Amino acid sequence: MAELGDAITRDYAGETVIMVGVLKGSAFFLADLARSVHIDCTFDFVAVSSYKKGSRSTSGAVKLLKDLDEPIEGKHVIIVEDILDTGITLGYLRKIFLQHKPKSLKIAACLDKPARRVEPIEADYVGFSIPNQFVIGYGMDYAEKFRNLPDICILPPDFPA
Numbered sequence: 001m002a003e004l005g006d007a008i009t010r011d012y013a014g015e016t017v018i019m020v021g022v023l024k025g026s027a028f029f030l031a032d033l034a035r036s037v038h039i040d041c042t043f044d045f046v047a048v049s050s051y052k053k054g055s056r057s058t059s060g061a062v063k064l065l066k067d068l069d070e071p072i073e074g075k076h077v078i079i080v081e082d083i084l085d086t087g088i089t090l091g092y093l094r095k096i097f098l099q100h101k102p103k104s105l106k107i108a109a110c111l112d113k114p115a116r117r118v119e120p121i122e123a124d125y126v127g128f129s130i131p132n133q134f135v136i137g138y139g140m141d142y143a144e145k146f147r148n149l150p151d152i153c154i155l156p157p158d159f160p161a
């Protein structure tokens, strides 16, 4: 976390950044990352429809359930995600955020699962690159459960649905 925070602090020295958390999974990561970043920053949050809720697989389109509260035009924006998986969510968010003409737009992801990528998208700041295993805890859920586990854990493949 300190390394990610240092990189962001360096890259945005003297600037103000809006950190945009994608609900709900990013809550813990945003809270920790923001405390490791030593620049002026504000928070905003978006929520998107969870096209894979209650399952481990991905299909379908993304819909915006909660938009930004503040305008991002001319501002430095970092989208903060718990996990970059297929890239469908971040691909969608990047597209709509760019329409608002931010001064810059970057992505910070706690975890990256490159093997699962469908959309050609990469994060600018990545905590850990991980293999294709289903992870829970530290904000991440399985059917809304386990978000409160303090550590990131692997959900066994035979865990009952």
Ligand code: PRP
Residues within 6 Å of the ligand: 022, 023, 024, 025, 026, 049, 050, 051, 052, 053, 058, 081, 082, 083, 084, 085, 086, 087, 088, 089, 090, 139, 140, 141
């Ligand atoms: C997770 C995660 C990302 C998205 C990444 O959210 O928080 O938003 O999936 O997956 P993708 O790269 O395949 O689009 P989820 O839909 O589980 O909702 P949550 O944040 O409320 O847990």
